[in-house]
Amino acid sequence: MSIDWGATLLDPLYASLGVPANLAVPTLTAIVPVTAIDQTQGIEISQGKLGLQTIKPVCSLRMRELAANGLVPANLVTGTISLRPGTPDQADWRIESHQPKPNPSGETAGEVQLILVKA
Template sequence: MIDYGALLFSPTYLILGVDAVLTLADTAETTVALTVIDKTAGLPVGPNIEIGTIVPGAMLRASDLTTAGVTRAALDEATIAFSGNTWRIASHHPKPVPSGEAEGEIVLILEEANG
């Protein structure tokens, strides 16, 4: 079995990753430090690239979220700050690898926090 975390994601996030602070929408406004890949220039979404929409986004490792003790459901209405901007997480979905969702990434679809 291929270890996607060690062979693919660790080097990618080491080189392309930026520090981020996730603030959950709970009553304590819990904050969690994470590393994300900044895709705010645009992520294609939709059934295919030709008719997809480009929206700001970010990628994070599912295992980093698990290690921080945060569930995917806790991402709903949370905010995330990185690269000098704060974003509201409008939606999210898994991007699994062949060994499963837990070893893959989570795609965050972002909106301006003040917009």
């Protein structure tokens, strides 16, 4: 029996903590609406070969949602993401880099963390 970790774990998480977001990707002319987990208050990220820790603003996206829109994380770098678009809490960010956040079913079934810089 195989467990669908996306449906079991990520779907409820994104339903309760997710915020609407718009991706503007350099390779596309259209804006792509997605659901993101806002962690722009900053989380610890390992950097470089020495694994130095630094605090960076990030947001997480489901790999399944990106794939459904024909996107891969590498295409998002230098793009922008707007969290809570059209609201007073809207925040616009430039995507600096990304790192995978796999789940037990693998990388493509998990999430990607986008490392952000204020736009």
